[in-house]
Amino acid sequence: MINIGVIGYGYWGPNLVRNFAEVDGVTMAAVADLDQKKLDVVKRRYPAARVTTRFQDLLEDPSIHAIAIATPVSTHFDLGMAALKAGKHLWLEKPMTETVEQGSQLVAAAQERNLVLLVDHTFVYTGAVRRMAEVIKKGDLGQLYYYDSVRVNLGLFQRDVSVISDLAVHDFAILDYLLGEHPVAVSASGINHFPGTPENLAFITLFYESGMIAHCNVSWLAPVKVRQILIGGSKQMIVYDDLQPSEKVKIYDKGVSFTDDPAKIQELRVGYRTGDMWAPKLSGAEALRVEGEHFADCIRNGKRPETDGQFGVRVVELIEAATNSMRGRGETVYVRRDPNDRRQARAPRRLYDRGAPAAKGKPKAKAPPDDQTREANQ
Numbered sequence: 001m002i003n004i005g006v007i008g009y010g011y012w013g014p015n016l017v018r019n020f021a022e023v024d025g026v027t028m029a030a031v032a033d034l035d036q037k038k039l040d041v042v043k044r045r046y047p048a049a050r051v052t053t054r055f056q057d058l059l060e061d062p063s064i065h066a067i068a069i070a071t072p073v074s075t076h077f078d079l080g081m082a083a084l085k086a087g088k089h090l091w092l093e094k095p096m097t098e099t100v101e102q103g104s105q106l107v108a109a110a111q112e113r114n115l116v117l118l119v120d121h122t123f124v125y126t127g128a129v130r131r132m133a134e135v136i137k138k139g140d141l142g143q144l145y146y147y148d149s150v151r152v153n154l155g156l157f158q159r160d161v162s163v164i165s166d167l168a169v170h171d172f173a174i175l176d177y178l179l180g181e182h183p184v185a186v187s188a189s190g191i192n193h194f195p196g197t198p199e200n201l202a203f204i205t206l207f208y209e210s211g212m213i214a215h216c217n218v219s220w221l222a223p224v225k226v227r228q229i230l231i232g233g234s235k236q237m238i239v240y241d242d243l244q245p246s247e248k249v250k251i252y253d254k255g256v257s258f259t260d261d262p263a264k265i266q267e268l269r270v271g272y273r274t275g276d277m278w279a280p281k282l283s284g285a286e287a288l289r290v291e292g293e294h295f296a297d298c299i300r301n302g303k304r305p306e307t308d309g310q311f312g313v314r315v316v317e318l319i320e321a322a323t324n325s326m327r328g329r330g331e332t333v334y335v336r337r338d339p340n341d342r343r344q345a346r347a348p349r350r351l352y353d354r355g356a357p358a359a360k361g362k363p364k365a366k367a368p369p370d371d372q373t374r375e376a377n378q
Contacts (some may be wrong), residue, residue: 002296004091005058007079008070008358009038011151012093016068019288026296030058051305055079059086066116066299069093072160077102084109089116089299095161095169095319096312103316107309116298118291118305119312121173125291128240128248128281132231133178135251135280141233142255147175147214148230152222160199163190164322167218172318173307174229175206177216182314182335184209186321189330193221204322247279 004020006013021028024317030050031042039051055057058064061081067074067083068091073198076095083090090110090119094349110117123129135141152165176182178335190202201221206214220281237252252274283290291307305311321333 001025001027002299003027003028003064004066004068005032005061005064005088006070007032007055007058008037008093008154009033009042010070013070014115016070016091016292017046017049019286019292020068021049022289023292023296023299029064030061032058036183038066059083059088066091066295073165074160075096077106078108079169081109083115084115084117087113087186089117089295091118091120091295092312092346093120094122094173094312094315095165096316098316100313100320103313105213107313110309115300116295116305117121117304117309117312118295118298119307119309119315120291121170121177121311121315122287122291122309123170123174124177124307125287125294126289126334127285128242129174129177129281131249131282132238132240135236135238136178136231136233138204139232140236140251141238142235143233144179144210144212145232145234146212146230147171147178148232149214149216150226150228152217152219153225154222155220157200157220158198160198162192162202163200163218163321164188164202164204164326165319166220168202168204168216169315169319171204171214171216171218171229172315173311176311176314177306178231179212180283181208181210181212183207183214183318183321185332185334186318186325187330187332188322188326190326195237199326202322202326204326206318232318248282250277250279252277 002025004026006017006020006028009017010033013031013033017028017031020026026050028046028051031039032052032055033039034053036053039053042049042051052058058067066089069079069083070093071079073095076092080090084106097106104358106117136144149171151170162318185207186204188202188204190199192199194200203220204216204218208214225243229240235255237254239250239252241248253273255273256273257273294305297303317335321335325331326331
């Protein structure tokens with residue numbers, strides 16, 4: 001039996017506790033939160049779970065095997081490192097950390113101690129995203145052309161993170177899972193309309209060596225909630241609408257053909273193909289339940305989580321790059337390369353790389369201006 005303790009019972013913590021309590025072979029052992037009223041709620045719902053206002057109690061308890069942290073991202077590094085040093089397997093909410101450096105330190109600490117580190121990118125465990133990954137892996141879409149996402153709603157405004165860390169983080173994780181390819185460059189623009197608050201609207205473009213391009217529109221200022229992704233390929237195209245009660249994923253047999261044959265120069269060089277649409281059957285299992293079972297399986301059998309620490313670091317790297325670009329008014333930020341990471345290939349020489357540095361290396365991303373300067377620029 002795996003005993004799990006959860007730190008943080010605010011917005012997401014209740015979902016974690018509920019799902020851990022129902023995973024076979026897992027005991028929801030304890031919950032820590034600074035708010036005693038929230039702990040009273042836990043005690044009413046889960047009488048067998050121990051509650052405390054001191055997170056240290058969970059780390060010092062030898063009967064607890066794993067810790068799940070559902071607190072603000074500014075606390076993730078310190079709490080996560082403390083849990084790993086206490087010999088606990090670790091579940092971290094997204095985004096993993098505030099910086100790539102912090103995330104890399106957690107990865108190293110987990111590896112040194114042979115502990116499981118999972119980052120909760122819940123969308124990766126949804127039936128929709130997993131089915132799309134199957135379709136792409138089989139090659140049904142052909143060469144991928146684009147990924148276009150709209151993820152907008154009215155609120156909820158965050159005090160500690162921008163809309164990129166709150167909403168675009170989902171697209172960064174989905175892209176990593178679907179493509180198995182890391183972007184080579186990122187460009188973003190955004191703004192905070194209310195002084196003293198993080199950016200509440202952003203448009204992010206990611207460039208890939210394969211020629212694929214991704215665009216993400218994220219906002220806390222939309223009158224309606226939209227969660228839609230379009231993926232275009234040379235053979236087929238996908239529309240994923242997460243708000244649909246059924247048929248969330250639809251695959252269209254539509255596309256474009258193009259000829260460069262000189263003998264046909266007088267003819268129309270572009271042709272359009274229109275075929276059938278079909279909606280594949282998706283797993284109806286709750287994503288958090290699937291993820292919780294996966295976490296337990298990794299602990300029992302020493303497996304590597306699908307959204308492990310390195311996955312989380314790659315996502316944080318894109319958040320950093322997009323944030324630096326946004327605060328540099330759309331300046332292109334070239335993503336660093338790790339020769340040991342198969343997802344990261346050498347910098348391409350493509351149209352969108354005009355102005356890219358020579359082989360000597362990439363320019364370092366400019367440091368983001370402080371809040372006062374940023375507000376003055378806007």
